[in-house]
Amino acid sequence: MPILTQLPAWRALWQHFSRARDWSMRELFDTDPQRAERYWLEQDGLILDYSKNRITDQTLTLLLQLAREAEAPERIAAMFRGEPINTTEHRAVLHVALRSPPDAPIRVGGEDVMPKVTRVLDRMARFAHAVRSGDWLGYTHQPITDIVSIGIGGSDLGPLMVCEALKAYAHPRLTMHFVSNVDSSLLKETLKRVHAETTLFIIESKTFTTSETLTNAHTAREWFLSRAGDAGAVARHFVAVSTNPKAVADFGIDPAHMFEFWDWVGGRYSLWSAIGLPIMLCLGEENFRALLAGAHSMDTHFRTAPLEANMPVLLALVGIWYINFFGGGSHVIAPYDQYLHRFPAFIQQLDMESNGKQRTRDGRLVDYETAPIIWGGTGINGQHAFFQLLHQGTHIAPIDLIASLDGRGSLPGHHEILLGNMFAQAEAFLRGKTLDEARAELRAAGLDEPAVQALAPFKVFDGNRPTNTLLLQRLDPRCLGALIALYEHKIFVQGAIWQINSFDQWGVELGKQLAHTIVGELEGSAETAAHDSSTARLIALYRRMNQEKTTKGRGKTAL
Ligand code: G6Q
Numbered sequence: 001m002p003i004l005t006q007l008p009a010w011r012a013l014w015q016h017f018s019r020a021r022d023w024s025m026r027e028l029f030d031t032d033p034q035r036a037e038r039y040w041l042e043q044d045g046l047i048l049d050y051s052k053n054r055i056t057d058q059t060l061t062l063l064l065q066l067a068r069e070a071e072a073p074e075r076i077a078a079m080f081r082g083e084p085i086n087t088t089e090h091r092a093v094l095h096v097a098l099r100s101p102p103d104a105p106i107r108v109g110g111e112d113v114m115p116k117v118t119r120v121l122d123r124m125a126r127f128a129h130a131v132r133s134g135d136w137l138g139y140t141h142q143p144i145t146d147i148v149s150i151g152i153g154g155s156d157l158g159p160l161m162v163c164e165a166l167k168a169y170a171h172p173r174l175t176m177h178f179v180s181n182v183d184s185s186l187l188k189e190t191l192k193r194v195h196a197e198t199t200l201f202i203i204e205s206k207t208f209t210t211s212e213t214l215t216n217a218h219t220a221r222e223w224f225l226s227r228a229g230d231a232g233a234v235a236r237h238f239v240a241v242s243t244n245p246k247a248v249a250d251f252g253i254d255p256a257h258m259f260e261f262w263d264w265v266g267g268r269y270s271l272w273s274a275i276g277l278p279i280m281l282c283l284g285e286e287n288f289r290a291l292l293a294g295a296h297s298m299d300t301h302f303r304t305a306p307l308e309a310n311m312p313v314l315l316a317l318v319g320i321w322y323i324n325f326f327g328g329g330s331h332v333i334a335p336y337d338q339y340l341h342r343f344p345a346f347i348q349q350l351d352m353e354s355n356g357k358q359r360t361r362d363g364r365l366v367d368y369e370t371a372p373i374i375w376g377g378t379g380i381n382g383q384h385a386f387f388q389l390l391h392q393g394t395h396i397a398p399i400d401l402i403a404s405l406d407g408r409g410s411l412p413g414h415h416e417i418l419l420g421n422m423f424a425q426a427e428a429f430l431r432g433k434t435l436d437e438a439r440a441e442l443r444a445a446g447l448d449e450p451a452v453q454a455l456a457p458f459k460v461f462d463g464n465r466p467t468n469t470l471l472l473q474r475l476d477p478r479c480l481g482a483l484i485a486l487y488e489h490k491i492f493v494q495g496a497i498w499q500i501n502s503f504d505q506w507g508v509e510l511g512k513q514l515a516h517t518i519v520g521e522l523e524g525s526a527e528t529a530a531h532d533s534s535t536a537r538l539i540a541l542y543r544r545m546n547q548e549k550t551t552k553g554r555g556k557t558a559l
Pocket of ligand 1: 152153154155204205206207208209210213266267268269353505508
C-alpha cells in the first residue's frame with residue numbers, strides 16, 4: 001500500500017499550498033469569469049457549485065493525481081466487485097447492491113446476492129402494502145395508525161432522517177415515531193401518544209444484542225401486553241429487522257415476522273436494506289424504490305464517470321484540500337430546508353464513524369488528519385446562531401449549503417427568502433467586507449467620522465471562507481437517494497485516500513462493552529470492579545441515591 005505522505009502528488013500539493021494559502025477568492029473570481037461555469041456539475045437532479053473554494057485548475061489537477069496515486073479508483077472498483085474491503089471484520093461492503101437492479105449479479109464469496117436482496121425487498125413491499133391499505137389489522141381488528149421504530153445509531157438515524165425529509169410523501173393515516181435513546185423519557189412520551197390496538201412496533205437491530213434497543217423493545221412489549229393481555233397478539237404488533245434470526249426468536253418475535261439483511265451492510269449504510277422498512281411503510285413501495293433508484297444512479301455515476309467529472313470524488317478532494325493542507329478540522333452541513341433538519345446528524349454519523357480513524361488498513365499510525373468534525377443544523381436558523389463564528393471566528397470551517405430549487409410546495413414568498421438568504425450567505429463567505437467597505441457603509445449610514453473609525457474594524461469580514469452549494473432540483477425520493485449516495489461515496493473516497501478502513505467502528509463497540517460492566521454495578525447485581533477514583537465515586541453516589549429512593553418508596557415507576 002503506498003504511503004500517502006510519500007506520494008509525489010502529496011508533496012506537490014504541499015508546494016502548491018505554500019502559494020495557495022494566500023490566494024483571495026475575490027481575485028480568483030475577478031480574474032476568471034468562467035470560474036463558476038467550470039466548477040459546476042449536474043448529476044441525478046443535483047447541482048454542485050464548488051467554485052467558491054480556494055482552488056484553481058492546478059489544485060484540482062494535483063488533487064486528482066493524489067486520488068490516482070493513492071489508488072482510490074482501485075478501491076472503488078474493489079467495493080463494487082464485492083471484495084472484503086472491510087478488512088478488520090473480513091466483510092464485503094455492498095450497500096450499493098441493495099439499490100442495484102436485480103438482473104445484474106453482484107457476488108459475495110461466489111454467491112450472487114441479488115436474488116435475496118430482491119426477495120426481502122418484495123416481502124417488505126407486500127407487508128408495507130398490507131399495513132398501508134388497512135388490510136393488516138391489530139388485535140382488535142383495527143388498521144394500524146402509528147409505527148414505532150425502535151433502534152439506535154445506524155438502525156435509527158437513516159430511517160428517521162428520510163421519513164422527516166420526505167414527510168410530504170407520508171401516508172396520511174400513519175404517524176411515525178422513532179425511539180432510540182434508552183433514557184425512558186423518550187419511550188414514555190411516545191407511548192403516551194399511541195394506542196396498543198393500532199400501533200406497530202418495528203425492532204431494528206443488525207445484531208439484536210444492542211442493550212438500548214433491546215431494553216426499549218422489552219419495555220414496549222410489556223406495555224403492549226399489559227394492554228392486550230394476550231401474548232398471541234404480539235405477532236400482529238411486533239416485527240423485527242435484523243441479521244440475527246436466533247436472537248429475534250429468543251426475544252419472542254416469530255422469524256416469519258423478521259425482515260433480514262446481511263453482514264455486508266454496515267449499520268450507517270443500512271437505510272437501503274430492510275432497516276428502511278419504516279421508510280417503506282411511511283412513503284410506500286413506489287417512493288422507496290425511487291429512493292433506491294436515485295442512489296443507484298449516483299452509484300453508476302460514481303463507478304463510471306472520469307474522476308475529474310465525478311461528483312463524489314470532487315467533493316472528497318476539495319474536502320481533503322482543507323483538512324490536510326489548510327488544517328481545517330471541521331466541516332459544516334447547513335441545509336436550507338426544514339425537511340432536511342436531521343440531515344446534519346445523519347451525515348455526522350456517516351462521516352465521523354466511517355473516517356474517524358487513526359490507523360491505516362495495514363496498521364500504521366497516520367501522520368495526517370482524517371475525518372473532520374461534522375456539525376451543523378438548518379442554515380436559516382444557523383444564521384441567527386452559529387454563523388457568527390463562521391463569518392468572524394478564528395476557526396475556518398468549509399460549509400455545504402444545501403437547498404431545493406423547486407419552491408412550488410412552499411407558501412407564497414417563503415422560498416425566495418430562504419434561497420435568497422442562502423445565496424447571500426455564500427456570497428458573503430466568499431467576498432467578506434474590507435475595512436474600506438465597512439467605513440463607506442458606516443458613512444453612508446450617517447455616522448460621524450470618529451464613530452466610523454471606532455466601529456469599522458468590528459464590521460470587517462475576512463471572507464475567503466469556502467462553501468459548496470448543493471441544489472436539489474426538488475426534495476423528492478429520487479433526488480434524496482442521490483444526495484445520500486453522494487455523501488456515502490464522498491466519505492469512502494476520502495477514506496481510500498487516507499488509506500483507512502471506512503467500514504469498521506471499534507470506537508462504537510468499545511462503548512457497548514464498557515457500559516455492560518458498569519450497568520451491573522449500578523444495578524447492584526455485580527461487585528464493583530477496579531475503577532479510577534472518579535468513576536468509583538460516581539458509581540457509589542448513584543448506588544447510595546438509589547438505595548435512599550427505594551427506602552423512601554420512590555422507586556422506579558411503571559409505564
Ligand atoms: C453503525 C454503527 C452503529 C450501529 C448501532 C446499532 O454503523 O455500527 O451506529 O448501527 O450501534 O447497532 P445494531 O443495529 O446492531 O443494534
